[in-house]
Every structure is written in structure tokens, then in C-alpha cells.
Amino acid sequence: MSFRQLFILTTALSLISSPVAADFGITPFAGYRMGSSIDIESASASTKDQIKFKDSVSQGIVLNFDLPEAGKQGELYFGRQDTSAKLDSGLFTTGAQATDVTIYQLQFGGLYFPGRKTHGGFASGVLGVTRLEPKGSGFDTEHRLALSLGGGYQFLLNDSLRLRLDLRGIYTALDSGGSVLCSGGCELTYRSSGYLQIEAGAGLVLRF
Template sequence: MILTRSLCCYLALLPLAIPAVAQVELTPFVGFRMGGEFDTRDDTDESESRVRLDDTVSQGLLVNIDLQEPGKQLELYMGRQETTADIPQGLLSPPRDRVDITLYQLQFGGLYFPGGKTTGGFVSGVAGVTRLAPKHSNLDTHHRASLTLGGGYKFPVTEHVLLRLDLRGIYTVLDSGGSGFCSGGCNVRFESSGYLQVEAGAGLAIRF
């Protein structure tokens, strides 16, 4: 709830930072996301296990708005990945060794272009919320803080179209000791402080 309120406050202040006539970019992207593993503990017998997320395709939308200072843009990052978690034996009841899960990111931050333009190389940083949503109805959905740092390059194709390439690291905070996947009661706890994924993506930015 606190993270959602903070994001709403950032969005409410956007008009104060955006020039009266600002250039906007919309970039649908596809990518490939790798990595993501974290430790859990079963409270019934104190056993510890490691959950691993499969490497899969990701997709999403990037929204960028030019700031008055050259070489800087606001960025809204919305990402989605359908993956499968490899579950150690005995962690869930009834037993499952794989659980389909969808990860969503909603993050806000900015881009910086060392060259002072809105094309060429850039570094990026956004922060917000990750939603972990298992597809099984008896498993809980979780919302956790997350941070994404990365870099990339924008190649101008035409006056209003750019090819954007990104490489980003996405870190999701799990809060060690918080509840984990639950099934027939909540005996599973996160033991990791978080997990890291790496995403390589590409998209066409429409600038207007």
C-alpha cells in the first residue's frame, strides 16, 4: 500500500517536471529474462529449499517523456514475464514440483544520455513494485518492492521512430521472514532478501 501511494505521488508531480510542449516516446518491447532464485524455509520442520525461476520471454511497454534538461527523460517501465518456478519436493501440499507464475513490474524513474541528446547510449534507473502471481488459485499473490538498473542504445530510424536496445538487471526484494507460497495453510517463508534477474530487450520507439 505504501509503495502504491508513493508511485501515485510521483505521477501526480509529473506535470511540474514536464515542459509545456514535451516529446513523448512509446516503446512496446520484447525480451528474454534470465535468472531468479531465492531460498525458502518450511516452518513445520525448519528445512530450507531453493526455488528457481525458468528463463523465458518477457514483454512490456516503456513510456518516456523529455525533460527540460538536455539528455534526460522520465521513464515508466511496465514489464511482464510468464515463467515457471521449480519447487523442491515437500514444499507444497498437495505436492507440486513446478508452479506457473506471472511476474509484473510497474516502475518509475528516468534515463540519462551522456551525449546530451535523446539518441545514442544511455543509462537507466527505475523503482517500483513487482507482483508475483501464481496461476494456482490456492497459492497467494505477493507484491514486493523492486529496482531496475541498466543501459542501452537508441538508434534513430526515422524522425519519429527509433530502435531501442536494453540490458537491465531487475532486483526484487522479498523481505526475509515474510510469507512465501501458501497452500493449505502458510508454512513457507522467504529466507532470501531478494532475487536478481537479467533482461535483454528490444523495441521500436514511436516519438511524437
């Protein structure tokens, strides 16, 4: 199953399983992701290095539905970042110093408004998967467990429109000792349990 098919299926299931009387919100957003690096070493452990992801813009969509308890919502988050992975020193086994990477997140969880409303300050938490999709035939696509925690504020514009500002931390777990973004013959392995990115974003919430 492709990542796009998984996103469509998860979206459909979340809508079907939500309360019938619930209101929904759809939020297309744009943001900026900062910070993240992965400690690596060669298979022989003779050299150590870091892979760094370039800070860049991100975009995506968030779906929310109201839960029976006031101030609580279910949340489905889909985000995408086009960036590049650069090795501090040395080369990837393909001979490249850096490679373009598209990072996707598909996560499901909840959102909580302390004021028991559908606007104002909120906290959010979602859990799902990160897809690392490097460009080029010498690299493999990888899927890893991911967790996002954050908060923000929704400004009430009218009954069906909000301005949503978000700040979230996105943590992607890695298997220490796993291969790094490359296909058979890769000599680089993870020496880190995961990496953290910070995303600041803004979007318009369309309520219906």
C-alpha cells in the same frame, strides 16, 4: 485497486506532471529474462530449499518524456513475464512440484544520455513494485518493492523512430521470514532478502 488500474493511473499522472513542451516516446518491447531463485525453509527450519523461476520471454511497454535538461528523460516501465516457479526438492503445500506464475513490474524513474541527445548510449534507473501472481487457488498474489538498473543504445532511424536495445537488472526485495506464494497454512518462508533477474530486450521507440 487492481494492478491494471494502478498502471493506467500512474501512466496518466506521469503524462500530466511532465513538462508541457516535452516530446514523448512510446516503446513496445519484447525480451528475455534469465536467472533468479529464492532461498526458503520450512517454518520449523528443519528443511531448506530453493524456488527457481524458469527463464522465459518477457514483454511490455516503456513511456518516456523529455525533461528540460538535454539528455535526460522521465521513464515509466511496465513489464510482464509468464514463467513457472519450481521447488528444487519437496513439494509446495498444495502438493504441486511447480506452479505457473505471471510476474509484473510497474516502475518509474529516469533515463540519461551522456551525449545530451535523445539517441545513442544511455543509462536507466527505475523504482516501483513487482507483482507475483501465481496460478491456482492455493496460492496468494504478492506485491514487493523492486528496482531496475540498466543501460543500452538507441539507434536513430528517423526523427520519429528509434531502435532501442536494453539490458537491465531487475531486483525484487523480499521480507525475510515472509510466507512463500501460498495462502493460509503455508509452512514455507523466505530466507532471502530478494532475487535478481536479468532482462535483455529490444523495441521500437515511437517519438511524437
